[in-house]
Amino acid sequence: MAATRAYLDYNASAPLTAAARDAMVAALDVAANPSSVHAEGRAARRLIEDARRDVAALVNAKPEHVVFTSGATEAASTLLTPDWQMGRGAVRMSRLYVSEADHPCLLNGGRFPAAQVTRIGVDANGIADLDALTAALGRHDKADGLPLVAIHAANNETGVIQPVEAIAAIVKAAGGILVVDAVQAAGRIPLDMSAGYADYLILSSHKIGGPKGVGAIVAAADLMMPKPLINGGGQEKGRRGGTENLAAIAGFGAAARDVLTGLKSIEAVGRRRDEVETILKMLAPDAEIFGTGAPRLANTTFFAIAGIKAETAQIAFDLAGVALSAGSACSSGKVGPSHVLKAMGYGDSLGALRVSIGHATSAGDIELFRTALAGIASRRANREKAA
16 A cells, blocks of 8 residues: 655654664663662663663764763753863863854854854855864964864755864864764764764764654763763763663664664665655756755755745645655744755745655655655646736
8 A cells, every 4th residue: 555644854853763662662671770789770771881882883982982861952052061071170161163054952052151152154055164163263262261163964954964074173273172963964974983073972862763852972082071961860970960761772772773784775865865856856947955065964855946935835745745844843843944044145035845864765755755746836837827
């Protein structure tokens, strides 16, 4: 029987994998507190440490450098702070540098006052202006504290991949610290913390097929860490208080194993994405696909069709059985202008739609997209004839 719905919104939240679901169900049967020292507590602790190893393996980091959080937003709020610690000594970050196209959890500056946040522009494809970053860091007064730079590895709307290695070299030369939001990149491009990719990574479970409500900070080393956002009973080596969410963490670990394996066949996802873009060009030749002049994630297409509002088109796709997004899904269901497109120089009046897919996306899903888009394009043509 043909599918009646197509889920094409993986960048908002990827479907829960079977392995993640199984790991969560098994963990729910472990009743003990992971901090308890008895046998039952040790069994719970083993599940967490197994997941820690799996999450670390996804980005080629050391397990002891993984700190579990409630999600990527908490991880960002923890890392984006002026107050850091090296051993028992305090280290101050005096200014935060972010890109104009970053996710709101970085753009909002975390625990930095707004006056201490500098935004770096991007080009027409959404790539950070490296010359502007170099100049800004060159003006930084390290007598007041170190520079902290935070940037996304891959944009959640366009899928454009940032030149993180080049950014890391600039930050290192300036004596700064680099935080990389790898929420969309994890499981879609290789990430290697052992190669100086970043000082700290932000990860999110539900973007890779794990459960919602769990994420992680991954450090290249543990000599320096931010002052904890949540203080409690010393969990996560004192870096994040509160009893660990055992079932969610177990699911996160299982999902990390899955997507690491899936990296070997990410080209197949790219071919499906190319099918989507071929359909777009055929049925809506005037459609604009954003970020095509830069490297992009294999699973993401961000586009606009002239004369069609993004909100109207999103509703039309939904009624036709296709779930996709009008930009970020982090605005309480609101559809508004894309700050990413505005940063890229497109102004704030242009609406756009995002198709984001995964390994489970089928030919039937793409066919549903084709049918829905054909209906939208036909209605547009009829309106233009009647005008």
